[in-house]
Amino acid sequence: MAQQQAPPPPGYQPAHQTVVVTTPGYAQPLIFREGPVNMSCPFCQAQIVTTTTYVTGTLAWLICGILILLGFWLGCCLIPFCLNGCKDVVHTCPNCRQQVGKFSRM
Ligand SMILES: [Zn+2]
Numbered sequence: 001m002a003q004q005q006a007p008p009p010p011g012y013q014p015a016h017q018t019v020v021v022t023t024p025g026y027a028q029p030l031i032f033r034e035g036p037v038n039m040s041c042p043f044c045q046a047q048i049v050t051t052t053t054y055v056t057g058t059l060a061w062l063i064c065g066i067l068i069l070l071g072f073w074l075g076c077c078l079i080p081f082c083l084n085g086c087k088d089v090v091h092t093c094p095n096c097r098q099q100v101g102k103f104s105r106m
């Protein structure tokens with residue numbers, strides 16, 4: 001459901017002039033975190049809330065390696081792969097399924 005702002009009726013006069021300041025390069029760098037992000041998709045231009053998917057990232061591999069070095073064999077080194085807290089988060093657009101961003105823990 002797209003939320004659309006109703007355009008003002010014809011002949012509508014604003015009480016006072018609103019100055020819209022458009023600063024060049026305003027495009028704030030979007031910071032992706034673990035949670036879904038409200039943004040406009042660069043691919044389909046839709047206003048979306050990103051879908052997040054956990055993927056095994058560098059940190060999980062690193063912890064796995066450390067656990068192996070510490071002697072935690074027997075599957076313990078697989079723990080990082082089960083913990084979402086060790087994984088990277090990929091943000092995808094629910095509309096066009098494109099990857100719009102990624103949160104990396106490294
Ligand atoms: Zn999209």
